[in-house]
Amino acid sequence: MKITKRQLRRIIKEEKAKLVSEMGFRHPKTGEDMFLMLNDIVDKLLDMGMDNMELAGELRGLADDVEDSRYVNMQNSSYRE
Numbered sequence: 001m002k003i004t005k006r007q008l009r010r011i012i013k014e015e016k017a018k019l020v021s022e023m024g025f026r027h028p029k030t031g032e033d034m035f036l037m038l039n040d041i042v043d044k045l046l047d048m049g050m051d052n053m054e055l056a057g058e059l060r061g062l063a064d065d066v067e068d069s070r071y072v073n074m075q076n077s078s079y080r081e
């Protein structure tokens with residue numbers, strides 16, 4: 001069965017998209033799952049004696065920053081249009 005260059009390019013593009021979507025969020029150098037890395041950091045902070053409530057507050061602050069950046073990005077993109 002022969003395929004054209006165009007078909008081959010489309011197949012490669014589709015397979016690449018599948019691989020990227022299956023990879024999730026990986027560290028660019030190590031390939032390690034970044035959510036597992038984050039979980040490991042949380043465990044280490046608790047093992048080092050960080051107070052549960054203090055850590056929860058810090059994580060809530062990070063989550064708030066992420067949500068705030070979403071709104072800023074939305075405003076910036078609508079401003080450019």
